[in-house]
Amino acid sequence: MRNLGRRTAVTAGIASLVVPLTVIATSTTASAASCTTRTGPHQRQVEKFLGLTVDGKQSPSDCTAIRAFQRKHLIKPDIGYAGPVTWGVMDLMNKQKAVGKQPNKAGKCPVNKGRIACVNLTLQISWIQDGKKLVYGPVPVRTGRNGAETRTGAKKIYHRNIKHWSTIYKVWMPYSQFFDGGQAFHSVDKSVWSPPGSGGCVNMRKSEAKAYWSLLKKGDDVYVYGRKPGT
Structure with a gap:
């Protein structure tokens, strides 16, 4: 009886190892099939x-x-x-x-404002210029999705917070520079090309948001124009 009990326990132990392996194999097959x-x-x-x-x-x-x-x-x-x-x-x-290095070739972002951050919604790019001189960029950005579009027109940076917490989306918004209501330049930890878009802010990669933080200041001009594809 003791030997029989021991053999039963060993068999049960082996079975417990086999089941997870089967599940893993099935999961891998399902993943490949997708x-x-x-x-x-x-x-x-x-x-x-x-x-x-x-x-x-x-x-x-x-x-x-x-x-x-x-x-x-x-x-x-x-x-x-x-x-x-x-x-x-x-x-x-x-x-x-x-x-390339001619983001304002069409002259749609003002060149009579001195230092200004430009946002082209159509091409989803942004850059900083001083008059006709390109200061930084262009860099890819992720702007507002359909129904939460980044608003166009002339703006000014009115508030900066290097570690802003969004009470709406419950996420950190590092290097935030607000220019229109709750809309701001800030970094994200996801791809700036991920659809469908942001909640209205101009999302940037961390290194580029840091550069904007160092180059811009409160009161600087921002100009947003164009139309994001799909909005």
Whole structure:
């Protein structure tokens, strides 16, 4: 009876180890299965952007690369599908890169204000200029989503807080520089390309928000123009 009890205990112990391994295997299989085999409407553009073989046909390696991009920039669903949202982010990145060091080439941000922070909602970029001289940028930004748009027009920085806590969104807003109501420049710890957008603020990467903090001061001008895609 003692031997039988011992064998039963050992068998039960082995079973308890097998179950978690089965669950892990099932979970891994489900994760792999979530990578779509479907060819998206923007397959060729996405393949070219990511440096993949441009054949317009979805492959396992295509899906893996597309899904990695989607996860980095919080694009949902992150199943590796070359759809309009994913391509929209990539297309915006291409347009931002094409601006180079001439963000105010069209002259839409005032050059008669001295030092001013400019925000182009259409291209989702911002920069600081002094007259016609480019001081810093351009840098990619994330502005207000549909229904919470970043307001356009001439503004001024009226309040600065290096470690602001948002009582609305319950998040930290480091390097906050407010220029219109509750709207401010501030850093975020997520991708500035992640859709659909902010709650109205101009989100920036930490290093660039820090640079804005050092270059701007209370009373400096801000000018916002254009229209964010999708709003």
